[in-house]
Amino acid sequence: MEIALFIIFGLLAVAGALNLLFQRHPINSALSLVVVMMSLAVLYWSLGAEFLAAAQVIVYAGAIMVLFVFVVMLLNAGEEDRTHGSRIAYIAGIPGAAAIFCLLSFVFLSERSHLGSTQIGGYLTSAVSNISEVSHALFTSLLLPFEVTSILILVAILGAVVLARKEL
Amino acid sequence: MVPIAYYLILAAILFSIGIAAFLIKRNVITIFMSIELMLNAVNLTFVAFSHMWHQVSGQIFVFFVMVVAAAEASVGLAIIIALFRVRQTLDVDQINLLKH
Amino acid sequence: MSHLNHFEIFLLFSIVKILIVLVITLLGVAYTVLLERKVLGRLQNRWGPSRVGPFGILQPLVDGLKLFLKEDMMPLAVERPLFILAPIIALGCALISIAVVPFGATTIVDGVDLFQIANLNIGLLVILGVTSIGVYGIALSGWSSNNKYSLFGSLRATAQMISYELALGLSLVGVVLRAGSLSLRDIVASQSAHGALSWNIFGGYQFIAFFIYLMAAYAETNRTPFDLAEAESELVAGYHTEYSSMKFAMFFMAEYANMITVACVATLLFFGGASSPFGHTFDHAAPGLLLTGLISIFWFVAKVFAFLLLYIWVRGTLPRFRYDQLMGFGWKFLLPVAMVNVLATALALSYHS
Numbered sequence A: 001m002e003i004a005l006f007i008i009f010g011l012l013a014v015a016g017a018l019n020l021l022f023q024r025h026p027i028n029s030a031l032s033l034v035v036v037m038m039s040l041a042v043l044y045w046s047l048g049a050e051f052l053a054a055a056q057v058i059v060y061a062g063a064i065m066v067l068f069v070f071v072v073m074l075l076n077a078g079e080e081d082r083t084h085g086s087r088i089a090y091i092a093g094i095p096g097a098a099a100i101f102c103l104l105s106f107v108f109l110s111e112r113s114h115l116g117s118t119q120i121g122g123y124l125t126s127a128v129s130n131i132s133e134v135s136h137a138l139f140t141s142l143l144l145p146f147e148v149t150s151i152l153i154l155v156a157i158l159g160a161v162v163l164a165r166k167e168l
Numbered sequence B: 001m002v003p004i005a006y007y008l009i010l011a012a013i014l015f016s017i018g019i020a021a022f023l024i025k026r027n028v029i030t031i032f033m034s035i036e037l038m039l040n041a042v043n044l045t046f047v048a049f050s051h052m053w054h055q056v057s058g059q060i061f062v063f064f065v066m067v068v069a070a071a072e073a074s075v076g077l078a079i080i081i082a083l084f085r086v087r088q089t090l091d092v093d094q095i096n097l098l099k100h
Numbered sequence C: 001m002s003h004l005n006h007f008e009i010f011l012l013f014s015i016v017k018i019l020i021v022l023v024i025t026l027l028g029v030a031y032t033v034l035l036e037r038k039v040l041g042r043l044q045n046r047w048g049p050s051r052v053g054p055f056g057i058l059q060p061l062v063d064g065l066k067l068f069l070k071e072d073m074m075p076l077a078v079e080r081p082l083f084i085l086a087p088i089i090a091l092g093c094a095l096i097s098i099a100v101v102p103f104g105a106t107t108i109v110d111g112v113d114l115f116q117i118a119n120l121n122i123g124l125l126v127i128l129g130v131t132s133i134g135v136y137g138i139a140l141s142g143w144s145s146n147n148k149y150s151l152f153g154s155l156r157a158t159a160q161m162i163s164y165e166l167a168l169g170l171s172l173v174g175v176v177l178r179a180g181s182l183s184l185r186d187i188v189a190s191q192s193a194h195g196a197l198s199w200n201i202f203g204g205y206q207f208i209a210f211f212i213y214l215m216a217a218y219a220e221t222n223r224t225p226f227d228l229a230e231a232e233s234e235l236v237a238g239y240h241t242e243y244s245s246m247k248f249a250m251f252f253m254a255e256y257a258n259m260i261t262v263a264c265v266a267t268l269l270f271f272g273g274a275s276s277p278f279g280h281t282f283d284h285a286a287p288g289l290l291l292t293g294l295i296s297i298f299w300f301v302a303k304v305f306a307f308l309l310l311y312i313w314v315r316g317t318l319p320r321f322r323y324d325q326l327m328g329f330g331w332k333f334l335l336p337v338a339m340v341n342v343l344a345t346a347l348a349l350s351y352h353s
Helices: A002-020 A024-044 A052-073 A083-109 A128-138 A143-163 B006-025 B028-052 B059-086 C005-041 C061-067 C082-099 C123-133 C137-146 C148-179 C184-189 C206-220 C246-269 C290-316 C323-352
Strands: none
Touching: A002 A024, A002 B006, A002 B028, A002 C184, A024 A052, A024 B028, A024 C137, A052 A128, A052 B028, A052 B059, A052 C123, A052 C137, A052 C148, A083 A143, A083 B006, A083 C323, A128 A143, A128 B059, A143 B059, B006 B028, B006 C123, B028 B059, C005 C061, C005 C082, C005 C246, C005 C290, C082 C123, C082 C137, C082 C246, C123 C148, C123 C184, C123 C246, C137 C148, C137 C246, C148 C184, C148 C206, C148 C246, C148 C323, C184 C246, C206 C323, C246 C290
8 A cells, every 4th residue: 555655656756856857848847846746745644744745735836836837927938948058067967966866875775774664654652643743842842943934934025025126 | 564765765866856957957947946846855855764763853844944945935036036127037047147 | 235344345435425525516516606696696686597497497507518518619829738737627626625524423334434525634734735736727727828818817816816825824723723623523523512602703702713714715716806817807707718618617617616615614614514503402303323414414504505695695795806905905904813813812722721
């Protein structure tokens, strides 16, 4: 059951990411990124992180990516052209990314036996649900970082308002 | 029963594709999207490790990453809009203001 | 059914439940359209549809047949895959979110809850998430149509829906605080103790939250007074200008299915869901598990129906907002009031506990 979920949505995520790489129009790239995010939400769910799965759909797929699509529509961005810079990037980028992938997967595969395997639905330590567990940690031991992120958001709002003014 | 290593390798694949897209893409918005892809890949490793250690703190880290990503997207897209107003283009090869 | 194992029973019941709920929702959509045309007609001092069948009750079927038989136009300049995908996303998201709605009292037969497709412990978040994905249907339809009016309509709708989602989400926080859970069953259970007096809108003092929810929900479903996305006096038909035949019908059905979902959520969160307004006063009079379940479904449908009537009444009464007024209303009025409501509810709860 879980391996089936993992294979289906893992492949979907990889296909979406590759589609982001190969599509030339920003809207198509944005939509394939939405596919990646939705399949990651399913994987989070199977790992027991229900709250994060919902937050992934609401915040990432439902707000951030909508904003991207909105900006692409607003600026009427067209397909990108191949330039001199992109040729250099192809020569440097693909081997570099492949090297990073090989390194990471070598490390993960060699440490495979120590990592163990998953159980669908995750583990609950003391709380009744994942959400109460998350919120308990968030509002007791990690309260200060939580408050700091709210200040960060306030700064971001102010910054966006200032940047989006007519005269800059 | 899926080995944790598989989740980590999936994250590695997504992260490398994100790097490749970041380097290859020429449109500012798409470059920005590949950053989001990399953030998502890292989030997957956080959730996998949080599952492995039976602890919830990894998930909370992902929550913070999401908040930061939202803030970053709002400011970044505002910068892109301001940039487009001035330069009328989204191609990174043509946005080389410091050269002039 | 003793020869089936537990999983097979679960699968069978789930498929049957999904089919029944789907058919009833689509029928509900069709007859909401008829209800709207009838009530709007009466509000404007005319009859509304009255020719097909007695009192015009066969009108939705004929309308559906007409849309089905129309030629499916595909304009030359559209972005083909997205143009086809957009109505599917819109209708799909509108129908999926009904899956977590409990539309009757908990009635468990063979270990399966009869009156709810999926009882998730983050049901409310699932509804919010699925609704937020529905924005893509509208955004993509406008962009892929390659038409100025469509693009304007979908830009307006997208901005409006992202803005009002904040107020919508914040207005629900008070209810979640009171229930202490995100499961829709728990939220209904938290307000079923004393009938109408313990409903969140009365006993829970959430009437401000309800007002905000109502406004935000009208904006989320693109209905009057916030229907700027399809303002026919400015934008022809907004984002679905280029659509015809079944693709247009899918947008149309999605709008009404969203209305039904929003009415269901309002019923569940503020009006006690499937619980009776008289509390447990008449519980002894209803013998049998199934009859109790049917009575609870009756209450649920009656409440949803009242909401749909309110929707139509508002459409018949209020004029359309201007765009800057709409944004100002959402950001400068609804959002601060929703935050104050969250604070006040949290303070009151911590004072009482």
